[in-house]
Structures are given as structure tokens and as C-alpha cells.
Amino acid sequence: MTLSAAQVEKLRKLVDGRVVGADDPDWDAERSAWHLLVDQRPATIVHVTDADDIAATIRFAREHEYAVAAQPGGHGATDAINGTILLRTGDLTSIDVDLAEGVVRVGAGVRWRDLNAALTGTGLSSLPGSNGDTTVVGYALGGGLSWFGRKYGQAANTVRAFELVNADGYQQRVTREADPELFWALRGGGGEFGIIVSAELELVLAPQIYGGRMVWPVEHARDVLRAFTEITANAPDELTLWAWLLNLPDLPFVPEPLRGKWVTAVDAVYLGNEEEAEKLLTPLRAIAEPLDDGLASVPLSAVGTIAQEPDDPTPGLLKSVLLNSFDEEALDALLEVTAPGSASPLFLFEIRHLSGAFARADEGHGAAGSFEEPYLLLFGGIVPVPELAGAVAAAIEGVKAKLAPWISGRTLLNFASGEPLADIFAPEVRDRLRAVKQRVDPQAVIRGNHPIV
Ligand SMILES: Cc1cc2nc3c(=O)[nH]c(=O)nc-3n(C[C@H](O)[C@H](O)[C@H](O)COP(=O)(O)OP(=O)(O)OC[C@H]3O[C@@H](n4cnc5c(N)ncnc54)[C@H](O)[C@@H]3O)c2cc1C
Secondary structure, eight states, rough: OOOOHHHHHHHHOOOOSEEETSSSTTTTHOOOSTTOOOOOOOOOOOOOHHHHHHHHHHHHHTTOOOEEOOOOSOTTTTTGTTEEEEEEOOTOOOOOEEETTTTEEEETTHHHHHHHHHHSSSEEOOOOOOTTTTTTTHHHOOOOTTTTTHHOOOGGGGEEEEEEEESOOOOOEETTTTTHHHHHHHHTTTTOOOOEEEEEEEEEEEEEEEEEEEEEEGGGGHHHHHHHHHHHHHHTTTTTEEEEEEEEOOOSSSSSGGOOOEEEEEEEEEEEOOOHHHHHHHHHTSOOOOSSEEEOOGGGGGGGTOOOOSSOBBOOOEEEESSSSSOHHHHHHHHHHTTTTTTTTTTEEEEOOOOOOGOOOOTTTTOOOOOOOEEEEEEEESSSSGHHHHHHHHHHHHHHHTTTBOOOOOOOOOSSSSSSSGGGOOHHHHHHHHHHHHHHHTTTBBBSSSOOO
8 A cells, every 4th residue: 555645745754865655757667676577566665865764764664554675776676565665775875995994885775886886996896796787785685696706605795794774763783793693684684674774895806807708609509508517517716607598689789690699608707817717718719609709808897797687677587596407418408498599488598607605604604604506597588568478487487397307496585586485595594584583673664575474
């Protein structure tokens, strides 16, 4: 249910930020998320300008028996936020870099492209993922699978402190020392435990980055995927490879030779120099001449564009599954089910190599923990009109069935799309998260996109 006009007016008097009500002309644009297929229906929307706005909104929500949910961009939108007062944090854009300490403090609205740009040239980095448009805080709350994660682990585990407003509307600094259990829960358990105002993250060394995308005609998919498995079987933690099968759209932004075609590609990021990287990539260089070879020295500011993902809101239906292995039989199964060149409604298959530091357990980790599956498979299709959703969903199920022998059954919070919590967290992690939720927010005033129930 949306707030009444009188309630919207009352809330407007309590905060500095813009409050958007259901009667406002831009309501539909304001309530939509990056994920266009999620038709989310909040009670109202507040563009918070600082911690005081957040606190005032939480107190208002409690008084009127609403929950609140933060959503900076909605790359991870689900319909769990329906009926909540939605907090847009896009105005919280402060970035304070302390090179001597090796930490950065970011406001909850800071996007990866801005943090990457701010750190370019320093030789230090945080742990960015594939997409510059996602926020550092939203990503780190859900784990954070970075290009540099094989070397340094998940972003959540590098958070040193959170400044948040708690479910009672009070500001709180959460560190390992101040509240070890809440600190643990926030680092990978999602946005259920408080509204984050800012986070402090440890920086890592990244003085040299070499990488980019190589693209081949789809006829070479088997050779490319074989080379990918061969390299990833023994890759040092400094090297991260993601392999793709892509049906590129017949649209002007795609370069002419690739437009409207199935292609196969490999994205590479190496924390080191060209010579060392090229030595490791020899099996890929033995394949036919690529259609496009984008490997080069990469400034940190360009890392979020390597995977060439859309920044604009997208009506995509995507699934991600962790794989226990990716062997020759899995490769056969994938090529059979993807049938490049066929009329499959799926246009994207991406295999991310994991392992390395992702798999190394450490008792100092947060709820994101570590995981042993060596690969993540992401796949899906675009749903330009709602009538196509069924066909894309059925094709996704077909891929899951075909690859069932390799699928571990678990997925990662940041990549979850409707899975039950049991598929995301081990039972003991789930129980621990529930205990923290019960302690800090017994009335469930704070709502994340994946509620801890
Ligand atoms: C194209 C694309 C590429 C991606 N690539 C990667 C990747 O490489 N690695 C990876 O790990 N993930 C990746 N993701 C997933 C992404 O990290 C999540 O969607 C994450 O939620 C960040 O997106 P967002 O900033 O838009 O947050 P939103 O989707 O807006 O928010 C997600 C959730 O985070 C919580 N939250 C956010 N801000 C706050 C706050 N201030 N206080 C409390 N809770 C908060 C809330 O629960 C909210 O529902 C990708 C997603 C897409 C769509």
C-alpha cells in the first residue's frame, strides 16, 4: 500500500531529501529499478541526503508501521521491497581515500566507476566487480565477486567499519570490536541489519593491470572453452578469466563485424605486466585469429567496462549457478544446450573462474565466508515484451537440467534471483544471521532484497 497524500506531506517536513509519492507525475519512473522486470511497488520513496534523513524516515516508518528498504540502483532488485518506504542513497557520494592507512571510506551511493576513477594512478584499489554502475556498499553487503577476488577474496571481507542507522533510528558505528556479530552479518548477509550511511574498506595492491576482451567467431567456441579450462586449471591467483558465449544484438552500438552474431569471448584481468600475462594466455593465442583483441594495459578506471555490460536499466532474466567443475563433458553439455546459431531466447552464457582466495577460509571473514566451487555460470535472456518471459524462463530451466551434474546447488547472494536462503547460505550461517536479525531488528523494520526469515 502506498502512503496517503497527508503522510507524504508529513514525511516531507521531516527530511531534507526529496520525497516522491504515488501521486507525483514521476512516480513510475522513480519506483523502477535497474532490473526492469521487477515491477516493484514501494509505499513511497525518499532520496536521503544524510544520516539524519535516514533516521527521520526510520522513525516515521516505525510510527506508521512501515518497513524501510535501501535501494541505490536496483541491480539486485526483488519484489521483497514491495510496501516499504524506499530509501534512495544516490546522494551519499563522498569518497575519502587514506593512502597512508590503505583504506577508503565511501558513502552508500558511491558507484564502482567513481571509486575506481578516484583510485586510478595510486597503485591501490578496492575490489571492483564487472559493473561500474553498481554501488560499492550494495555489492559489499552481498559478498562482492571482484576481478581481483582470486587474489584478495570477496569485497565484504575487506570492510573495516560501517556507519549505519539502526532499526531504532539511531546512528551506530559497527566494527569487529564494537559489535562482532553484527559486523560479521553485515559483511555478506545483505541489507537486513541497518541502513548503511558509509563503509570503510581496506585497499589492496594493484599497481599494474593487464587485460581486456578477446572475441572469436562462435565456430571456435570449443577451442576457446578448452583453452579457458586449461589455463584456469593452473592459473596463479593474479589471473582471472571469464569465458563467454554471446549472441550480440543487431544494434548500432555493437561494432559491425560482430553485430547480430553469436561469438565466443574471453575476458582477462591480470595483476601484473603484459609479458607475464601473455605467457599464461599462450593456449588462447594458439586459437585462430580473434575477431577483436582488446588486451592491453588497463587503467583501474576502465576495469568496470571490460565485460561490456549495460549501464542502462535492462529487462533481463538471468540465472547464476556455482559449478563443482567444468570438464570436457560439461563443455559438451554447454555447447549442446546453448546451440549457438539456433533460435534460443538465451543470449548470454558467462563462466567466471573463481577458486584462489575465494576458497580460502579465514575465521576473520564475515557472513560471505569462502566457497570452494571453482566456477560460476551466469546465463539468461532479454525479455523485451512480457509474453517472452515464459520462453526465456523455460530455456533457463533447460540449461539447469542439462548441467545438473556439475551444478553445486548453491548460489551467491549478489547473484541470487529468487532462490531460497537455503541455496545461498549454509544452515549454520543462516541460523547465525537470523539470530543477529532477531537481536538488532526484532520488528523487521529494515528490509533487504533477500529477507532473512
Ligand atoms: C550487470 C550486473 C553485473 C554485476 N556484476 C557483479 C559482480 O561482478 N560481482 C558481484 O559481486 N555482483 C555483481 N552484480 C550484483 C550486484 O553487486 C548486486 O546487484 C548489488 O545489489 C549491487 O547493486 P546495486 O548497487 O544496484 O544495489 P541494489 O540492487 O540497489 O541493492 C541491493 C540490496 O543491497 C542492500 N543495500 C544497498 N544499499 C544499502 C544501504 N545503504 N543500506 C542497507 N542496505 C543496502 C539492500 O538490501 C538492497 O536491496 C552485478 C549485477 C548486475 C545487474
